[in-house]
Amino acid sequence: MAENANLVDVLVVGAGPVGLITAYQLARFGGVSVRIIEKHAKSVQDAYGRAITLFPRTSEMLDQLGLADELLQEAFACRETVAYNSRGEEVHGRGWSFMNEMRDTTFDFSLVLRQKYQEEIFRNALRRYGVEVESPVELVGIDFGDTAASLSSHPVIATVRDTESEAPRTIRCKYLVGADGGRSSVRTLLAIPFEGSTSEDRWVRIDGHVKTNLPKPRTYCAIESPTHGNVLWVGLDRGATRIGYAFTDDRANAYPEFDEQAAIKEAIAAVKPFTLEFERVDWWTIYTVGQRIAKHFFVRDRVFLAGDACHTHSSGAAQGMNTGIHDAVNLGWKLSLVLRGLAPPSLLNTYEMERRPHVEKLIQYDADISRLMTNRLPENWQGDPTADVNEVLAKIMDEAQSFNSGLGISYEALADNPLVSASTSFGSLKPGMRAVDIPLLRPGTFEHTRLIRETPNVGCFYVVFFAPESSRQLPGALYQGVDQSGTINEYIKSECSWSLVYYAMLNLVKVALLAT
Known part of the structure; x- marks a missing residue:
């Protein structure tokens, strides 16, 4: 009985947002047992x-x-951005201005909520499915049995230790997910190379409640400081504010110890010519900027890396948690389908196949904007060496607009990816693209709703039919079309040129058009 208690389908290591969302999906979809451990209390x-x-x-x-819904009730919905030059003059088209162009979505804003509060919501949601985070529990070893065995076996042997009692024990699982951050124990124990570099750049971030004469303090704001780089100013939840600036050698050498008071003093200098006074500091840190990516996201056919465990970058583009959650969502439904016997294990190979190109793109993008935010041109810059770094930064961020919002991210057709086939393209909409969250009417009551709300992610497939408004009665015409042609596809091609049939796998980004 004790041995069975230590058997689980999936063990998730790390209870940050990525680990919590991964575990939550598996619990929500059902039919899969999951445990999640966290090293830190x-x-x-x-x-x-x-x-x-x-x-x-x-x-x-x-x-x-x-x-x-629960995130929105606690968050600050940031719908405005602004940039100021070193003289305090508002300049248009710079800084975070790409956020003003996030369209074709109900969520046409940045949802700003500190990670502490997000994690509380995710933990509570996971708890509703009977799964509690086990903490403080540290992963100290990974061994393997026969990984080629059937899914009825538990070939991954994880040795864990309660960091308070120091008592070790083993957990046997079918799959293990390492979502344990940039210093991942999973990645280290399996000796997975973490390729890339750590730069000499360091940044300071400080959160708190402030008084200021900044004209638009409740925005996503950039202040172009000649001494502190492209300064970040963000209105946070609960009336708080985040300020971030470059921690240069000049800043470091000016203090025998760079403590909280030094961080406050430099923040005040960073936002000049505006005034700043901290009423309270909630949190502050100095961190090193670097870009790294794991050589493998999926090893031994049983272990996955997700989030910071397989890619790290600066917070310059605010993409870290977003990219990690995209990892978790991509992995969650695939792992669930395989474990429930609804898809072959080969489906799991598409996780790295799909996610890696976007992570690599982010790594390069982040390297460029990290340098620009510290008043330096990108390392391989081929343009005017005297170019204004703030103008170059604005151009690069604007060009990456759909990537930053995530709305333009899609998965390309690859010969060895069974989910995305080039042969199913139809017009401008292609498999692997996001299904647009269009407004809909419920057929019985004509209530207004939208596609994403009507197609929740519950680990299943949907077939969605879209038809244009027509003077003909659609049901009769549809039946007539089917009777005459023998197939719905033939009717759609001959009678409804704008009708699309979506086979939306979990209604995420997997879209295959059947009307071809």
Whole structure:
């Protein structure tokens, strides 16, 4: 009996947002047992800081998982951006201005909520499915049995230790997910190379409640400081504010110890010519900027890496948590289908196949904007060496607009990816693209609703029929078309040129058009 208690389908290591969302999906979809462990006690991680921003596509994904409403009730919905030059003059088209163009989504804003509060919501949601985070529990070893065995076996042997009692024990699982951050124990224990570099750049982030004469303090704001780089100013939840600036050698050498008071003093200098006074500091940190990516996201056919465990970058583009949640959502439904016997294990190979290209794109993008935010041109810059770094930064961020919002992210057709086939393209809409969250009417009551709300992510497939308004009665015409042609596809091609048939796999980004 004790041995069975240590058997589980999936063991998730790390209870940050990525680990919590992964475990939550598996519990929500049903038919799969899951455990989640966290090395640090919650009180240790209870800082207000860390990640803060969810962009529209991430909010859509969380909405499909039934989590968006509660996040929105606690968040600051940031709908305005502004940039100021060193003289305090507002300049247009710079800084975070791409956020003003996030369209074609209900979530046409940045959802700003500090990670502490997001994790509380995710933990409570997971608890409703009977899964509690086990903490403080540290992963100290990974061994393997026969990984080629059937899914009825538990070939992954995880050795864990309660960090308070120091008592070790083993948990046997079918799959293990490492969502345990940039210093991942899973990645380290399996000796998975973490390729990339750590730069000499460091940034300071400080959260708190402030008084200021900044004209638009409740925005996503950039201040172009000649001494502190492209300064970040963000209105946070609960009336708080985040300020971030470059921690240069000049800043470091000016203090025998760079403590909280030094961080406050430099924040005041960073936002000049505006005034700043801290009423309270909730959290602050100095961190090193670097870009790294794991050589493998999926090893031994049984172990996955997700989020910071397989890719790290700066907070310059505010993409860290967004990219990690995209990892978790991509992995969650695939792992669930395989474990429930509804898809072959080969489906799991598409996780890295689909996610890696976007992570690699983010890594390069982040390297460029990290340098620009510290008043330096990108390392491989081929343009004018005297170019204004703030103008170059604005151009690069604007060009990456659909990538930043997540709304333009899609998965390309690859010969060895069974989910995305080039042969099923139809017009401008192609398999692998996001299904647009269009407004809909319920057929019986004509209530207004929208596609994503009507197709929640519950680990199943949907077939959705779209038809144009017509003077003909659609049901009769449809039946007539089917009778005459023998197939719905033939009717659609001959009678409804704008009708599309979506086979939306979990209604995320997997879209295959059947009307071809």
